[in-house]
Amino acid sequence: MHEPNVSRALPLLLAAALAGCTVGPNFTPPAPILPPVWQGAAPVAASTDARWWRSFDDPVLDALEARAGAANLDIAAAIERITAARIERGQARAAGAPQVEGQAGYSRERLGTAGIASVTQTVLGVTPTTTPPKGVDFDLYSVGVGASWELDLWGGHRRQAEAAQASVEATEAAARGVRLSVEAEVARSYVQLRGLWDERRIAQQDVAIADRNAAIARALLARGLATPIDLAATEEKLRALRGDIVDLDHQAAATQRALAILVGGTPDSAPFDRATLQPPKPLPATAVRLPSDVARTRPDIVEAEARLHAATAQIGVAQADFYPKISLTGLFDIDVLSLSDFGWNARSTSIGPSLSLPIFSGGRLQRQLDLRRSEDRSAALAYRQTVLNAWREVDDALSATRAATERTDLSDRDLAARRETVARVEARYARGDIALPPVLDAREAALSAERALVRQRVAAMIAHIQLHRALGG
Known part of the structure; x- marks a missing residue:
């Protein structure tokens, strides 16, 4: 008979829940400590294309990056972590929703009655005419529905x-960071x-020159114009150059296996066809984003800010535990001794709020709040450290x-000068003015300059890749 009163009070309780405050500090995104410009670099209009590697205009690299984006295991694991985080978000949101549970049961029970007759005789003054049983057996059928809803008065949920x-x-920002790292590594x-x-190709030419020098040394030794020491020196150099080729083959094989795994293949698979390679092209001008753009797009900065946001929100969760909790509970239940008795009149109901x-918790709640505040301060320090590291990188x-870039230009000019020297020496050799050894020495010096240029170009490309990574893609 109290159900109508509860029904009238329920809207008031709902209104109180909806009007409840939210305890804890509100998150304000921190202002990143970054310079107005990067070391005086003039900002260039950054491309909106996230595929930053396309600026190198290399179809083979484009294909490798596409394969890595679709099949790399680190990227797949990062995406799965996003899925798990979204599931946890769904759980957190569901915690503040009403909970409804149904139950049904059957039990065979026995109720002991021994001694009850003597109690009733004494209390009521009744003399039993028969000997009462010592127990009663019966079936119990139960069907019911229970509901509960904790009102989020203080905003804990x-x-x-x-x-x-x-x-x-x-987690999404961390996944973008993983993807960027994989792209840069590819x-x-x-x-x-x-x-x-390229170095192996040059090394083979070096071996050919050294082999000719060794042949000349053998011929001179046979004519008495050279010593065994001269021959030994040329042969030692030839062996060293052949050893360099072995090392280059080993490094190339290891790098190819690593690249194959990065793009989702097996270590013994070829990541691309060498026949499709094109000559290297000039390096593009890297679009240097403004520091404010980097703060919004660089994955580790975005992740650190989100971690700080989560830590700030957890303070509110801990503070809400200090306040009273009001829950609305309801129960509808039917318990009968026989299936034939099932009906509306056999119902039992219960509904109302609980507080x-x-x-007293022994200081547990205060320690929990102190811990959340400490985690918030740690997250703020981590954010500051992340921004400073980004600035440095x-x-x-x-x-x-x-x-x-400057070293590549110097190496390029040095190679041009060496090749000009080779042309002049070969012209003198063709006229018969000099012997072959000076020509071989000039060619060897030109190959050394070409090897230096190859290494400088690789270093310049890697520096550009690292700059893209530092800028967040």
Whole structure:
């Protein structure tokens, strides 16, 4: 008979729940400590294409990056972590929703009655005419539905959902960081592999020159114009150059296996067809984003900010535990001794609010709040450290890019000068003015300059790749 009164009170309780405050600090995104510009670098309009490697205009690299994006295991694991974070977010949101459970049961029970007759005789003054049984057996059938809803008066559930949403954003940013790292590693491995193959080609030419020098030394020794020491020196150099080829083959094979795994293949698979390679092209001008753009797009900064947001929201969750909790509970139940008795008149109902208030917890709640505040301060320090590291990495990458470009230009000019010298020496040799050894020495010096240029070009490409990574893609 109290159900109508409860029904009238229920809207008031719902209104109180909806009007409830949200305890805890509100999150304000921190202002990242970054310079106005990067080491005086003039900002260039950054491309909106996330496929930054396309600026190198290399179809083979484009294909490798596409394969890595679709089949790399690190990227797949990062995506799965996003899925798990979204599931946890759903759990956090569901915690504040009403909970309804149904139950049904059957039991065979026995109720002991021994001694009850003597009690009734004494209390009621009744003399039993028969001997009562010592127990009664009966069946019990039960069907019911229970519901409960904790009113989020203080915003604890809302703060928990807020923290879960921030964790999802942090996980998504971390996944973008993993993808960026894989993309950079694919490009770096590809550039290094091509550089090792070019060095091997030059080393083979070096071996050919050294072999001719050794043949000349043998001929001179046979004529008495050279000593065994001269021959030994040329043969020692020939062996060293052949050893360099062995090392280059080993490095190239290891790099190719690493690249194959990065793009989702097996270690023994070829990541690409060498016949499709094109000559290297000039390096593109890297679009240097403004520091404010980097703060919004660099994955580790975005992740650190989201972690800080989650830690701030958790303070509100801990503070809400200090306040009373009001829950609405309801129960509808039918318990009968026989299936034939099932019906509306056999129902039992219960509905109403319940209040729980923390009075003494041995300091557990305060320690929990202190811990959440400490975690929030740690997250703020981690965010600051992440921004400073990003600043340093961008400046380092810019310095490395400029230095690599300058060294590449110097190596390019040195190679041009060496090749001009080779042309002049070969012309003199063709006229019969000089013997063959000076020609071989000039060719060897030109090959050394070409090898230096190959290494500088690889270093310049890797510096550009690192700059893209430092800028967040």
